[in-house]
Each structure stands twice: as C-alpha cells, then as structure tokens.
Amino acid sequence: MTQNELSPNPIKLIGLANRSFARIVDGPLRELGFAIGQLPVLVALKKHRALPQAELVRLARVEQSSMAQLLNRMERDGLVRRVPDPNDKRSRLISLTVRAEQQLPKGKAVMDQAGKVALAGFTAADLELLMALLLRMNTNLDQAIDALTGTGANAGPAA
Amino acid sequence: MTQNELSPNPIKLIGLANRSFARIVDGPLRELGFAIGQLPVLVALKKHRALPQAELVRLARVEQSSMAQLLNRMERDGLVRRVPDPNDKRSRLISLTVRAEQQLPKGKAVMDQAGKVALAGFTAADLELLMALLLRMNTNLDQAIDALTGTGANAGPAA
DNA sequence: CCGATATATATAGTCTGCTATATAGAAACA
DNA sequence: TGTTTCTATATAGCAGACTATATATATCGG
Numbered sequence: 001m002t003q004n005e006l007s008p009n010p011i012k013l014i015g016l017a018n019r020s021f022a023r024i025v026d027g028p029l030r031e032l033g034f035a036i037g038q039l040p041v042l043v044a045l046k047k048h049r050a051l052p053q054a055e056l057v058r059l060a061r062v063e064q065s066s067m068a069q070l071l072n073r074m075e076r077d078g079l080v081r082r083v084p085d086p087n088d089k090r091s092r093l094i095s096l097t098v099r100a101e102q103q104l105p106k107g108k109a110v111m112d113q114a115g116k117v118a119l120a121g122f123t124a125a126d127l128e129l130l131m132a133l134l135l136r137m138n139t140n141l142d143q144a145i146d147a148l149t150g151t152g153a154n155a156g157p158a159a
Numbered sequence: 160m161t162q163n164e165l166s167p168n169p170i171k172l173i174g175l176a177n178r179s180f181a182r183i184v185d186g187p188l189r190e191l192g193f194a195i196g197q198l199p200v201l202v203a204l205k206k207h208r209a210l211p212q213a214e215l216v217r218l219a220r221v222e223q224s225s226m227a228q229l230l231n232r233m234e235r236d237g238l239v240r241r242v243p244d245p246n247d248k249r250s251r252l253i254s255l256t257v258r259a260e261q262q263l264p265k266g267k268a269v270m271d272q273a274g275k276v277a278l279a280g281f282t283a284a285d286l287e288l289l290m291a292l293l294l295r296m297n298t299n300l301d302q303a304i305d306a307l308t309g310t311g312a313n314a315g316p317a318a
Numbered sequence: 319c320c321g322a323t324a325t326a327t328a329t330a331g332t333c334t335g336c337t338a339t340a341t342a343g344a345a346a347c348a
Numbered sequence: 349t350g351t352t353t354c355t356a357t358a359t360a361g362c363a364g365a366c367t368a369t370a371t372a373t374a375t376c377g378g
Contacts, residue, residue: 009274010286011180012199013293016220018177019335020300021170024307026336026363037364040171054326061175066365068328073363090326090373115168120299122292127169130292133285134172140279141179148183178365181334185366196334213356225335227358232333249343249356 010137021114028110032103037070038079039111042096042104045080050095052085074100169296180273187269191262196229197238198270201255201263204239209254211244233259 022036029036040060045051057067071094074080079100085091096104119127181195188195199219204210216226230253233239238259241251255263278286 009270009277010289010293011177011274011277013290013297014173014180015177017293017296017300018170018174019221020297020304021173022364023336024300024303027307035363052326062178062364063366064327065329065367070364072328085326088326088374090371092327111168114303115170117303118168118170118296118299121295126292126295129288130169130296131172133281133289133292134169134176136280136285137176137277137289138172138179140277141176141183144183144273144276145179148186182366185333194333211356221334222336223357224337224359227356229334231358244356247344247356249341251357 017118021118024117025110025114029107032106032110033077033079033099034103034107035073038074039107041067041070041074041094042079042100042107045094045096046101046104050083050093052088052091052093054091056094176277180277183276184269184273188266191265191269192236192238192258193262193266194232197233198266200226200229200233200253201238201259201266204253204255205260205263209242209252211247211250211252213250215253 025036029039034042041056044056044059048055053064053067053071056071057064060067062070071080071082075082078097080094080096082092082094085093122130184195188198193201200215203215203218207214212223212226212230215230216223219226221229230239230241234241237256239253239255241253244250244252281289
C-alpha cells in the first residue's frame with residue numbers, strides 16, 4: 001500500500017491551498033492598492049500606531065530581510081512611512097499613511113471573504129479541528145527550525 | 160467574541176507551515192543539487208520517462224509560465240533535457256539527466272524525512288482527518304479560481 | 319573611555335509563483 | 349487552400365520569501 005507521489009504528505013495540499021488563496025485575493029487587493037503580504041503589516045500598524053521593524057518581523061513571522069523588502073515596497077507605494085526613532089539611531093518607526101488607513105477595512109474585507117469561501121461547508125468544529133492539527137504541525141516544524149538555526153526564537157506566545 | 164488578527168483563518172497557519180517546511184528541506188536539497196520546487200517534476204519524470212511541459216503543468220498544478228521557468232533553471236543546472244517533439248514542432252519532451260535520476264532517491268528521502276518531522280505525534284487518523292479537511296478547502300478554493308479564470312480546468316481527477 | 323560584542327536595518331542574489339503578453343505551429347473550416 | 353482560431357511554449361516584470369552579508373549604532377566589561 002505504498003502511496004504514489006512524494007509521500008502522501010499534507011504538504012502538497014498546504015502549498016496548493018496557500019497559492020490558491022493568494023490567487024483569489026490578488027486581483028481585488030491590487031485594485032485597492034494592496035498586496036497580500038502587506039495585510040498583516042497594515043493590520044499590526046493600525047492597531048499599534050507605530051512600530052519598529054523588528055516588532056513587525058515578530059508579528060508576521062518572516063525573516064528580517066523579507067520584512068525590510070516588504071517595507072521598501074510599501075513605502076514606495078505610499079502605504080507606510082519610516083521615521084527615525086529618536087531613542088535609537090539604528091531604528092526607524094513604521095506607521096501607516098492616511099491612504100493606507102482609509103483603504104485597510106476594504107482590504108480586510110477581501111481577506112475575510114476569501115477565508116469564508118475557503119471554509120465553505122465547514123462547521124465550527126471542523127474549523128477548530130483543522131486549526132488544532134495545523135498548530136501541531138507548525139509546532140513540530142518550529143522545533144525543527146529552531147534546531148537548525150540554533151536560536152530559540154520561535155514557538156513564542158500562542159499569539 | 161470577534162477574534163483578533165486578520166480573521167482566525169487557517170490561512171496563516173497554512174502559509175507558515177508551507178514556509179517552514181521549505182526552510183527545513185532547503186539546505187539538504189541544495190547539497191544534493193536540488194531545489195524544492197523541482198522535486199515534483201523530477202518524480203513525475205522518473206515515473207513517466209519523458210513528458211511535454213503541458214503534462215508537468217497539470218501534474219504540478221502550477222501555471223504554464225511557472226513551469227517554463229522552473230524547467231529553464233533545471234535545464235541550466237543539468238537536471239533535465241528538452242528535446243524537440245517529432246510529432247509536434249511546438250513542443251519539446253522533457254526528460255531527466257542521468258545525474259538527476261541518480262540523486263533523486265536522496266532528494267525524496269529528504270522530503271519524506273521532513274514530512275515525518277512535520278507530522279510527529281500524528282496518528283494515522285489525525286493525518287487522514289487533516290488531509291480530508293485540506294482537501295475540502297482546496298476544493299472550495301479551486302471552485303473560486305475556476306469562477307475567476309472562466310476555464311473549468313481545475314478539480315481534475317482526484318489525483 | 320575603549321574595544322568587543324550585540325542589535326537594528328539594509329542590500330545582494332536566488333527561487334518560486336503569478337499575470338500579461340508574444341510566438342510558432344497545429345487544427346478547423348469556409 | 350487560405351484564414352481564423354486554438355495550443356504549446358517562452359518571456360517580461362513583479363511579489364514575496366530565504367540565505368548570506370554589510371553597516372551603523374548600542375551596550376558591556378574593563
């Protein structure tokens with residue numbers, strides 16, 4: 001009973017779901033002047049007013065260099081500003097522009113709508129179960145990455 | 160009880176799992192001369208001997224342009240060959256090089272090992288459940304994409 | 319106060335994937 | 349047969365993510 005393909009792992013389904021979701025929101029977000037990777041940053045900034053890059057890195061769970069580039073694009077597109085941090089000359093505080101703040105609710109609506117589409121037919125229990133299973137997977141993966149990178153930076157507060 | 164963040168969707172967890180998995184296999188695959196996106200293509204070619212690009216597109220579920228670029232890199236790295244299809248001058252048949260074929264088992268082992276790590280502590284039932292839930296999500300997403308792209312190309316044979 | 323180490327960002331280079339568009343050749347059909 | 353349409357690839361240009369590395373500034377230990 002050895003299955004076909006590259007192991008019957010859920011990884012393929014996970015990758016596919018991820019790409020499909022991105023494709024679905026891409027157009028609508030683009031019309032709003034947003035891109036998918038920006039939403040978590042925008043939401044975090046809306047809630048916290050102004051944050052240093054390092055904090056966004058923690059919230060979005062991406063590498064520092066990825067965030068730096070993302071912010072470069074967002075700044076270029078007029079979504080965020082970076083102002084020098086008076087308390088630390090290495091750092092700059094990131095904040096939303098008015099335009100970004102005004103458009104954000106529509107962007108969130110796009111994401112939520114796509115989320116609903118993805119979960120059509122799911123009961124609350126189905127969803128909970130899925131989240132729990134994914135959480136377990138992520139915990140496993142985080143551990144493996146911690147082992148690789150040496151740092152114990154992951155597995156932070158349940159978020 | 161409105162939750163925090165961008166909806167409590169599993170999308171975040173899915174994206175994170177995807178990236179984490181990729182990070183884990185990246186190094187080992189690189190040492191073998193492979194990259195993560197190539198594995199599905201390599202496996203398909205090993206099984207079918209020689210295939211046109213269009214078939215790989217279907218198997219890997221990526222856009223045609225993505226596959227074309229992936230194959231460009233694989234050809235550049237000496238993993239595949241593209242020979243003119245005698246029956247159709249528009250097309251080229253893709254096949255593995257000897258080197259790729261020899262290294263492939265090690266690459267598969269890396270993927271399988273990472274899959275096991277990801278699923279540590281999962282019972283067979285857990286895994287089945289996870290796969291079933293992800294499959295349902297993907298079905299929903301495929302439908303949404305079909306609606307967008309007009310074509311009814313997705314939702315193919317259960318695979 | 320000074321040198322060593324740590325921290326906050328930035329940049330270079332690469333991979334994967336997408337959308338949009340271009341081309342060559344095959345197929346249909348008038 | 350000739351023209352239109354479809355099909356198989358290719359290319360351009362961009363987003364997002366990663367690794368590796370560079371830079372500037374803070375902090376610590378003496």
